[in-house]
Amino acid sequence: MVKTFTRMAVAGAAVVSVLAVTASQAQAAVLDTNRTISNSHGKFTFTDDGDVFEVCDTKADGYGMTGRLQESGSNDYVLTVTDGGDAGCDKKGYNIGNLREYQMSLSWNGGGATVRSIWFNE
Template identity: 80%
Template sequence: MKSFSRIAVAGAAVAAVIAGTATPAMADTNRTISNSHGKFTFIDDGDMFEVCDTKADGHGVTGKLLESGSNDFVLTVTDGGDSGCDKKGYNIGNLREYQMWLSWNGGGATVKSIWFNE
């Protein structure tokens, strides 16, 4: 009887650990890419895209959203020269994949996210 109780307790503990690790995967998934001048964030709750210029250098930053199967950007958000970040909404789903691009308006390389969807 003691062995059965120990097995039951161990099984319950394993189930609790699995349930605890599975729950975060079901939550909204936000994504952020950044460089030394700013950041571009996808906020899954509400499909909002936010661009923040984090360096007062006279140049802003631009975030763009590329849709797979297209050479066109479906969203562009620019921030710079004012306080706070700029946001725009764009409804993405599971039928296409998207890639976020962040560039500094003063030149240099563009940072790109991995392809993703909801």
């Protein structure tokens, strides 16, 4: 009888473990995949809720910032957002999905290196 109870307890613990892992994976799939890349002159942010890309020029140096979105398998950019010379940040919407990978890049319009995100999707 003790062996039967022990087996049932082990089996029950295994079921609970599987359910906990499944629930946490499902919860992770629901969470937004927001991304931000930045340098010393500004930042480029993707907000998954609404698929909005926002570029912010954080230095009043006479140059602006340009954020670009590239789709995998293409050398062209599917979205370009620039900011500079005005108050606030500039943003645009672009619907991305799970079928392709995307990469964000951020450039200071005064020169220098471009910052890139990892490839991602929703």
